[in-house]
Amino acid sequence: MADLDAFRADVRDWLEANCPEEMRQPIQDEEDVVWGGRTFNFTEPQKLWLDRMAGKGWTVPEWPVEYGGGGLDKAHAKVLREEMRKIGARAPVQSFGIWMLGPALLKYGTHEQKLEHLPKIARGEIRWAQGYSEPNAGSDLAALMTKCEDKGDHYLVNGQKIWTSYADKADWIFVLVRTDFQAPKHEGISFILVDMDQPGVTTKPIKLISGKSPFCETFFDDARAEKHNLVGELNKGWTVAKYLLTHEREMIGGMGxxxxxxxxxxxxxxxxxxxxxxxxxxxxxxxxxxxxxxxxxxxxxxxxxxxxxxxxxxxxxxxxxxxxxxxxxxxxxxxxxxxxxxxxxxxxxxxxxxxxxxxxxxxxxxxxxxxxxxxxxxxxxxxxxxxx
Amino acid sequence: MAMVLNEEAGMLKDAARGYLKASAPVSQLRKLRDSGSEDGFDRKTWADMAEMGWTGVLVPEAHGGVEMGHVAAGVIAEEMGRTLTASPYISTAIMGATALSRFGSDGQKSEWLPRIAAGEAITALAADEGRKHNPSRVAVSAERSGNGFKLNGRKTFVAEGHVADMLIVSARTAGSENEAEGITLFLVPRDAAGVTVERKDTVDSRHAADIVLDNVDVTADAVLGEVDNGLGALEAVLDAGRAGLSAEMSGSAQQCLDSTVGYLKERKQFGQIIGTFQALQHRAAHLYSEVELGKSIVLKALQTLDAAPDHAAMMVSAAKAKLGQVAQLAAREGVQMHGGMGMTDEFDIGFYMKRVRVAEALYGDANYHADKFARMRKY
Incomplete structure (x- = not known):
């Protein structure tokens, strides 16, 4: 407890000295939310706050230090959250990388995959999209048909995803693909990471009843994925997918x-x-x-x-x-x-x-x-x- | 505070469940009803509860109790709600003990608390006078007479009033019928001259009583807390009872869910186990969610009563309002999903429906507490 109290005092002092005044104001609209990524337009205080927090590993306080996290246990992370709430500090960055891909990589990724992708999420450098649903695979997600073929030194991806949140603003996408068309539907699925900065990946926003377009259709047309970006075993992607869905549910449920x-x-x-x-x-x-x-x-x-x-x-x-x-x-x-x-x-x-x-x-x-x-x-x- | 039971409370929960399942299950309540028991509870079971320390759960150690707090008291109530064990536990071990330990004089404490802890005295709160709960509506009068008071009037629906050794009576020492000021609490022995107890059978196979006070003389020593300023103490005692009843309802709701899900796994129609039907699965899954929410708000209310008893009113009202709805939903869904069997006296599910209807109404129903919550939120 003494350790927690000392930590709380340190956190309080650090936040007081480092959280810009602008970042202590309530979020007013979408522009105030920092998603990060290659094309994100940061205001100066947003960038300052993100860099300072990322420097401490506190954008993802519970991730290991070597992957850009703070290495805090649950009790210390809770103290940090409490102290941030006290001064009304905004989240320095929020993203599907933090909420969904990160936890999945930490559990199922290799050390190299974690080293390559997690620090960029922690620093808000890469913005991720989620490629799960397809036009004919909604509630029955495991019916997905996006095809992924082994081309020797790389994979080739063809198909279409739908309801990919903010795909038009994202840099990379984690995708559920079918790698075995003969196996039972849950057993032919793999989980793969694809760089969206290539001609084979295109996005088209979907206009919703709200008049806004937070979701896209994402098309894969001979898109290339590197072999080392397959997460978990080939054809075992459903396990990763389910684990990640648990985190997604918690995130959406938290809206209540x-x-x-x-x-x-x-x-x-x-x-x-x-x-x-x-x-x-x-x-x-x-x-x-x-x-x-x-x-x-x-x-x-x-x-x-x-x-x-x-x-x-x-x-x-x-x-x-x-x-x-x-x-x-x-x-x-x-x-x-x-x-x-x-x-x-x-x-x-x-x-x-x-x-x-x-x-x-x-x-x-x-x-x-x-x-x-x-x-x-x-x-x-x-x-x-x-x-x- | 972490929202999990500590080791001590966890052990108490296991012990309570084990005892009640073996020694005081629903069949005991059924037997009490069928034999026309005037007590409406089993004296041997009550003695066992005292032996195990349950009656002293809120009594300070100095007065012979184990003083484990409201979370522990709620754990026991919750298990009683699972088995529908009838006893004066909430009126005595929760409300009586709270009233005396928080507001009693030294003399009152040493007279009553050791007897409560030992299971030798039963207390009942006589507060309401009309059909709907309203603690500030007090017409029963207490006029000064000599160095004491003379009490007159009628109290209604007093839980355990038919077996109480001592009644905690709210009476008006000043002001008019609906005023918050001018209410005083009195400790009135049931055998005092002028006290008449009219026992009533209630829908849950238990009893309550109307209490008629006809020129009942009490001394100044009978005043609990402050003269004219008793509403705050009354509300504190009520809140302890409301939280206990919420915990009881939480247990009843869980048991309704468990029994119903069990039935869905056994009953066959159309050549199938009816639990395979999605229409029923979704009703059961929704009920599960509501029961889980109920559990959480009850624990929150009990923890608040332990940590900050003077600031617990809002959380207690939220719990009583929520559990009143959750427990009744569980009972209604339980009866419906048991089909025709749910309508029979032979199945236990109906006993749950009847008990939670009473527990919901006692000390303010879900509507009363939702309204009270909104008032505290200043709308």
Whole structure:
């Protein structure tokens, strides 16, 4: 404990001296989010903050030092997060590299693969995209058909991915490909890393109901992948894929919690109070308070599941429960935001952009495995109900 | 604070589960009902609980208890919720012990706490007067008389009031019926002259009582806490009970889920185990998620009661509101997924539906606590 207290004091001093004032302000819009990568336009404070944090290894505090991390254990990393939260420090960089590829490489990658890719993720130099879904492989992801052929000194990739988040802004992509067309569907899949800076890889943004295009179609047309960039064994990619999906679910599920303003405060601001000091719309008030209580119970559950994992208890399949509940909760919250906003929420391109957030949230319970798929996983892996 | 049980609480949980499953399962409640038991609980089981230290779980060691705190108290309540073990545990070991150890005078503490810890005294909180829970609505009067008070009026739906040795009564010493100020708590022995207990059978095969106070004379020593300023203490005692009931409901909800999932794995229709049907799998999986959320908010509330009892009201209301809904969902889904069998008295699932309906209503139902939560959030 004394060690943790000393560490906390050091962290506090360091953050105070090194976190630029601009990086302590709440995130206002998408421009404030640092994704990193070859083409990212950093503001000066963003770059400064990223470099300083990366220098300490604190963009990925729990990764090993040799791969660009901070080498902290869970307890010390928690202290760092707490101290950052105290001063409102923004994440120096966020990316699919940190949330998804990094954990998968740490578990399944070779030492050389880790050395090549992880430090660049930690320093925000390379931005990764995820090549999972295909037009005919959505919830049934293992039905994917993107073809990967062994060409002796390299692989050749042909096919199409869809729902690749921000692929048009990404530098590299981790892709699930079929390397054996004869084997049962789960056993012919491999996990490979592809540099997108080549003519064989093209992207096309998809316009969503929100009017925005966070997702792309990504086409592979005789794209080249190096042999040393196959992660895990050939035809064993499904294991890596599932592990990575667990992290993706946790990330998406986490949207149902924290960071946002409490729903009640938003509703009060929009709708106002009546003469009894109660929200002026009584039915909305009831919906809002239920959502707040469920939010509190959900956050407590995230905390409990993490603490149980730390103590070696609990079940990994709980990431499905968190993903399911967190995204459904977030959709409820966005409906309540629209209810509260009234006509101002119906304006396209209004300042607060509630409408686009509301529309975007509908994807939460689809991406990363639909709510129905999560319920299937809970039924099968946790409740151990039989398959038909 | 880490949201896992420490070793001590984990051991207590195992011990409680082992004992209750073997010695006080649902069949005990069924037997008590069928034999028309006037106590509504088993005296031998209650003595065993005292022997194991459960009745002293919140009693300070100086007064003969084991003082393990609310998380531990909740662990026991949760296991009782799994087996539907009927006992005055929440009214006495949780609420009575909280009332006396936090607000009692030295004399009151040494008179009652050792007896609570030993399982020799049962206490009940007589607070409500109407159909819906409302602790600041107090019409029962306590008029000064000599150097004491004279109590008059009627309290309703007093859990364990039919077996209590001592009643904790909220009465009005000043102000008008719905005012927060002017409420005082009194310790009233059940055998005091003028106390009438009207036992009622409740839907959960247990009992409650209406308490009629007719010119009951008590001395100034009977006042618990401060005169005219008892609502804060009353709320603190209620919160301890609400958290305990939430833990109980959490256990009941888990047991409903377990039994139902077990039934889905056995029952065959259309030539298949019905648990293979996705329509049922999704209902069960959703229920699992709700039960998990319930577990977490209960643990949070109990931990807050231990760490910062004066700032626990909001978390307790969140827990009571959430568990009221979760436990009732679990019972409803349980009955539905048991099909026709769920409607029979022979299957246990109906007992759960009836008990959680009572536990949900006691000391404020889910709507009451959602509203209270919103008020505390200033909307």
């Amino acid at each position: 919690s924290g960071a946002m303003r409490p729903m009640g405060d938003v509703a009060v601001q929009q709708v106002g109070l009546n003469e009894h000091g109660m929200l002026a719309d009584p039915i909305l008030r009831a919906d809002v308070v239920r959502a707040e209580i469920d939010g509190l119970a959900f956050m407590s559950t995230m905390e409990r599941v993490a603490d149980e994992a730390k103590a070696g208890q609990g079940t990994g399949a709980n990431s499905s429960m968190l993903k399911y509940y967190g995204t459904e909760l977030n959709k409820r919250r966005m409906e309540l935001m629209m209810d509260s906003a009234g006509s101002s929420g119906l304006e396209w391109d209004a300042d607060e952009d509630v409408a686009r957030m509301w529309l975007r949230s509908k994807g939460n319970s689809i991406e990363g495995g639909t709510s129905e798929v999560q319920l299937n996983i809970i039924a099968k892996r946790i409740l151990e109900l039989p398959s038909a």
